[in-house]
Amino acid sequence: MLSSLIGYYALILGLTISFPIFFFSIRNFKNREILDNKIINFTFIQLFLVIVSFIGLIFSFIYSDFSNETVFNNSHTTKPLFYKITGTWGNHEGSLLLWLLVLTLFIFIFLIKSKNLLKEYRILTLLFQQIIIIGFFVFLIKSSNPFNYISPAPKEGLGLNPILQDPALAIHPPILYLGYVGSSIIFSSVLSATSLNYISKTWATHIKKWVLVSWIFLTLGILLGSIWAYYELGWGGFWFWDPVENVSLMPWLALTTLLHCVLILEKRSLLSSWVIILSITTFTLSMCGTFLVRSGILNSVHTFANDPERGLFILIFLFILILISLVIFFTFHKTNRDSLVSFSLLSKETSILINNWFMMYFLSVVLIGTVYPIFLDVISSEQISVGPPFYHKLIIPFLIPFLIFMAIGPQLKWMKSGLHSKFYLLILFALSILISFLILKIFNAILLINTILVGSAFYLFFVTIRDFIFKRNKNFSQNLSHFGFSLLILSILFNNIFSTEIITNLKVGEKFDNDKVQITFTNLKKFEEKNYVSFKGYFLIKERKLEDNLEPELRVYNQPNIITSEADIKTSMLSDKFITMNTVQNEEYFNIRYQVKPFMVWIWISVLLISLGGALSLLRGKSV
Amino acid sequence: MYGRKVKLRFLFVVLILLSLVFSVFLLLKSLDENVVYFKSPSDVKLLEELDNKKIRIGGMVKKDSIKISNQDVNFVITDFKNEINVTYSGVIPNLFSEQKGVVAEGFLKDRSFFEASKILAKHDENYMPPEVKKALEDK
Numbered sequence: 001m002l003s004s005l006i007g008y009y010a011l012i013l014g015l016t017i018s019f020p021i022f023f024f025s026i027r028n029f030k031n032r033e034i035l036d037n038k039i040i041n042f043t044f045i046q047l048f049l050v051i052v053s054f055i056g057l058i059f060s061f062i063y064s065d066f067s068n069e070t071v072f073n074n075s076h077t078t079k080p081l082f083y084k085i086t087g088t089w090g091n092h093e094g095s096l097l098l099w100l101l102v103l104t105l106f107i108f109i110f111l112i113k114s115k116n117l118l119k120e121y122r123i124l125t126l127l128f129q130q131i132i133i134i135g136f137f138v139f140l141i142k143s144s145n146p147f148n149y150i151s152p153a154p155k156e157g158l159g160l161n162p163i164l165q166d167p168a169l170a171i172h173p174p175i176l177y178l179g180y181v182g183s184s185i186i187f188s189s190v191l192s193a194t195s196l197n198y199i200s201k202t203w204a205t206h207i208k209k210w211v212l213v214s215w216i217f218l219t220l221g222i223l224l225g226s227i228w229a230y231y232e233l234g235w236g237g238f239w240f241w242d243p244v245e246n247v248s249l250m251p252w253l254a255l256t257t258l259l260h261c262v263l264i265l266e267k268r269s270l271l272s273s274w275v276i277i278l279s280i281t282t283f284t285l286s287m288c289g290t291f292l293v294r295s296g297i298l299n300s301v302h303t304f305a306n307d308p309e310r311g312l313f314i315l316i317f318l319f320i321l322i323l324i325s326l327v328i329f330f331t332f333h334k335t336n337r338d339s340l341v342s343f344s345l346l347s348k349e350t351s352i353l354i355n356n357w358f359m360m361y362f363l364s365v366v367l368i369g370t371v372y373p374i375f376l377d378v379i380s381s382e383q384i385s386v387g388p389p390f391y392h393k394l395i396i397p398f399l400i401p402f403l404i405f406m407a408i409g410p411q412l413k414w415m416k417s418g419l420h421s422k423f424y425l426l427i428l429f430a431l432s433i434l435i436s437f438l439i440l441k442i443f444n445a446i447l448l449i450n451t452i453l454v455g456s457a458f459y460l461f462f463v464t465i466r467d468f469i470f471k472r473n474k475n476f477s478q479n480l481s482h483f484g485f486s487l488l489i490l491s492i493l494f495n496n497i498f499s500t501e502i503i504t505n506l507k508v509g510e511k512f513d514n515d516k517v518q519i520t521f522t523n524l525k526k527f528e529e530k531n532y533v534s535f536k537g538y539f540l541i542k543e544r545k546l547e548d549n550l551e552p553e554l555r556v557y558n559q560p561n562i563i564t565s566e567a568d569i570k571t572s573m574l575s576d577k578f579i580t581m582n583t584v585q586n587e588e589y590f591n592i593r594y595q596v597k598p599f600m601v602w603i604w605i606s607v608l609l610i611s612l613g614g615a616l617s618l619l620r621g622k623s624v
Numbered sequence: 625m626y627g628r629k630v631k632l633r634f635l636f637v638v639l640i641l642l643s644l645v646f647s648v649f650l651l652l653k654s655l656d657e658n659v660v661y662f663k664s665p666s667d668v669k670l671l672e673e674l675d676n677k678k679i680r681i682g683g684m685v686k687k688d689s690i691k692i693s694n695q696d697v698n699f700v701i702t703d704f705k706n707e708i709n710v711t712y713s714g715v716i717p718n719l720f721s722e723q724k725g726v727v728a729e730g731f732l733k734d735r736s737f738f739e740a741s742k743i744l745a746k747h748d749e750n751y752m753p754p755e756v757k758k759a760l761e762d763k
Contacts, residue, residue, distance in 0.1 A: 361647055368651055372659075383662035385680065390658035394650060503714050505694050512694075554718075563718040582716050589692045591716040 004068045007056025008147035011097075014049035014104075015137040017042055018130055025123045025130075035119050039126065040111050046133075047104040054101050057146050058088050067153035070094060070146045076159035076559045078531040086170035087160045092310075093146035095173055099290070100136045102181040103129070110185055110210075117206060124192035125185075131324075132184055135317045143309050159559035162532065168228040176221030176248065180286040182214025183251060186258070187283035190276050191325055195332045199275070204266035211262055212618045215255050219611040222248050227604060231567050236501075236578050236595045238492075238603055241388045246370040247289040253363040254282040260352045267414055268349055274356070276333060280325045287318050292370075344416040351409030358402045365394045396453065403456040403489065404429075406482060407463040410475065428466065432458035445497045454493055460486035477620065481613030487606035491599040498598045505589040512592070518542040519594055532557040537581045537590065550594075552581040576600035660729060665706040674732050681708060681738055682727040690722055701726060701738075712740040 021042045028036040057070070061084045066072045074091040075084055088094045107129040114122050140146070163169075189207055193199045225248065226238045239245060258278040264271050291314040344350065369386045376382055408425060436454035440446045464483035467475075502519065504512045512519040523538040535554040540547065553566035563583060570577040575598040582591040662680045663671075681701055689700035696713035699722075710728050720726060720743060730740035 357643075364647070365651065368655070372655060384659045385662070386655070387658055387660055387678075390654050393654050393658070505692055505697070510694075565718055580715070582718050584690065584692050584697065584716055584720070587690070587692050589694075591697075593715050 001065055001067055003056045003059035003063070004065060004147045004149070005056075007053040007060070008145070010049045010053040010056065011137070011141060011147070014046050014053065015134065015141065017046040017049065018134050018137070021046070021130055022127070025127055029120060029123050033119065035111075035122055039123070040108075043104070043108050043111055043126070047108045050097075050101050050104045054088075054097055057094055057097060058085060060147075061085060061088050064157065065153075066155070066157050067150050068146075069148035069150050072150055072154055072157045074160050075157040076531070077156060078558065079160060079165070080530065082167075082170070083160060083165045087164075089173045090160055090164045090169075093140070093144045095177075096136065096140055096144055097146050098174060098177055099181060100133065100140060102177050103133050103136060103184060106181060106185050107133070107188075110189075114206065117202075118196070118198060121189075121192055121196055121198050121203075124195060125188045128188035128191050129184065132188070132321070135321075139310075139313055139317070143313055156559070159557070161560065162555065162557040162562050162564050163232055166228060166232055168224050169232070172221060172224040172228060175217055175224060179214045179216075179218025179221050179255075180251065180289065182210060182217060183255065183279075183282045183286045185210050186214065186279045187321075187325070190279040191328050194276055195328050197332065197334070199265070199272045201266055201269060204262050204275075208259075208262045208266060209618060211255065211259050212614050215252075215259055216611045216614040216618070218248070218252050218255060219607065219614070222252060223604065223607045223611075230600075231569060232564075236567070236580070236593065236597065238600075241369070241386075241391045243370045243373075244293060246366050247285075247292055250363055250366055250370075251282050251285040251289060253359055253366070254278055254285055257356050257359045257363075258282055260356060264349050264352060270349060271353070273333065276329055280322070280329070284318065284322060287314065287321070291315055291318060292374075346412060346418070347416055348409060348412045348414050351405050351412060355402060355405050355409065358398060358405075361398065362395055365391060397449070399489065400452055400456045403460050403486070406485070407456075407460040410467070410478065410482065411463070424466070425463070428462045429455075429459050432456070432462055440497075443498065450493070450497065454490070457486055457489040457493060461490060477613045477615075477617035479613075480616065481610045484606045484609030484613060487602060487609065491602040491606055494599050495597055495603065500596045502592075502594045504592050505584070506592050507588045507590070516543065517594070519592065521590070521592070529555075531559070539579060539592075539594075541577070541579075541594065543596075548577060550577065550579045552579050554581060554583060571601055573601065574598060662727075664703045665701055665708045666703055668708060668732065668735055668738075669706045671732075671735065674734065676731060678729065678731060678741075680727050680729045680744075681710075682725070683708075685720070685722045685724055685726050687722050701728060708736055708738050710738045710740050712743060714740075714742065717743060 021039060024036055024038045024042065028039060057068075059065075060068045060071050061075055062081070064071065064075055064077050064084070066075075070091060070093045074094075075087050079087070089098045107126060110129075111122060111126065114125075186207060189210070190199075193203050193207075222245075225245070229240070229245075230236070230238050258275065261271050261274045261278055265275050291311060369390055373384050373386060376384055411422065411425060433451065433455035436458050437446070437451050440451055440454065460482065464479050464486060467479045468483070471479075502512065502514070502517060504519070506512060506519070506521045508521055508524050510521055518541070520540040520542075521537065522540055525536050525538070527534040527536065532555045535556070537552050537554075539550045539552070541550060548570060550568045550570065552568040555564045555566060556562075557564065565580050565582055567578055567580045569579075575596055578595040578597055578600075580593045582593075584591055660678050660680055662682060665681065665683055668681065683701040683703040686700040686702045686707065689698075691698045696711055697716060698709065698711050700707050700709055702708075710730075712728065712730075727744040728738065728740040729742040729744065730738060732738055
């Protein structure tokens, strides 16, 4: 009760702080040499108020204050404390408050960390960021207030969707948001740098850190979501080309491209228009993601409520921001014409540029696959869905040149590079194709496209390993990320080629038997837990004389009354054994799905390596 | 006639245009092949000709229609006007049950028989796929 009130007033007060920030910023912009301390103080006060508001909401959740509508809709007294707390951002209102929190936090860090940069640039960045912040304040207070009051207070809440009650998903939103919202700083900073004609090598070095920060968090956020989908949704895969996943992949692709462009800008003062456009794109895609997911246009676990007003607001807000940025880009940006010519055909920057084009192509494929169904629904009310084959067909063939350029590019020099002493590149390539051919031959999965694809992934793998050995300290972090990427592609390919699956319906005591695998459903037991009843199935699996006991679960939650399946997974370095069990209404049969997924754990490890490379580069403060 | 630089730049632009045209062509072709249309049982009855494209069918699972064996599940999808028999072997979602909304993806054998390769049901008991809701409202 009290905590909700405090939270609400802190939020309103936080919005009003924007006025003094605007006032002092504009006064400070022309008058004095250094940044007025008042601005930093007010930014801090705003951050502090948003933190208070957020903590207020957390307390309302902890004490199950059901006079608060958000708590009523998403919590329940029997829920474990940990999920009461994480439930704070497991819903629409709370997660937007978290967005706002990160927005204000980042601009504060930005102001502190940019002391030796141009004063006008810092102020202008703050102002652009304030526009976004005000937008979110208004959005929160007007159409998704987390502190709405219900009177009289209900005795019990509606509960949190059980599949969201999970440790990976508890930290997935904050991490992902750090990535999404980090792009807002890049956006504000690019607009400000463009209007002041401040885009330079110094600026590139400075903004690179922010790009890295958002990139690392976005990568980790996507990883967490993917791991969660793997074991909780019981699909047994890591990526489904679900629109909701695509929406997070698109900013990632744009951000990765941006990261490489910023490098070229830093080293060669080239591609400034690319950097500007990509920064705007990344932020727009992050906002679009929020819009598509929150407005209920894409249906998924993320869709908390279908409220057209919310979607409309974000859409209008987004249009205004894009309009502003385009106007700024076209009025202020001047390309340096002479620098365009100095692209040599064989150089690091050319190879980066080529892969940027590929990445833009991947981005447009994902964009079209995600948006086309929505578009068609609006203009012809025909309902369609675009499945994985679409993406596979359009993306996989182009991965081959992409991987090869990724292997060769870092071996070239900036400006102009020759092919002297690059003979090893050819030898490694032949070696990779040969290895890939042999592996696929042994396991009887030989196909031309597979061979070349696995071969080019091996190529990148070997070239990066060679760099680890011979060039030890040079570009270590970049090499680590590229190595991680090759490992990721290899694991995904082997995972796809060698996965096996058995789906069957069994009663207790029955046995499934084909020549290779025996699955025996030995027992079913019931357990009472705090907020759910668990039915545990006991399965004995015999495969090539190896025996395994797997125990998947069915949970019947009390509030809301939902059944979820908990997969049981035996993980080893080489492969995962994955089993899920589902009920079929009032029947004795259980629907059993047993999968063997090779190299599953390496998919997660490789993504960790990719982001670790980014983190190392950030810590060293040297080139990526 | 023209300088080397101009020629180079011209070549560059042509190359970009060509690759753009190529990728747009690929995109459209692939979309055409891989798009899955959504139909209600009544839509299926009105189909003029059956082709072997993958489609989705949505509606309610008819009461007392689920029959299950070791290999597969059979049930009837209805929009309370028309019905279609579905046979399916694969993962059955937990929220799949009689008198609840369902979306089945697969191939039509004829106008009243559907072989599903995937069943979709969402994770929320209050949730009904918008397509199903619409199909039921239209009746």
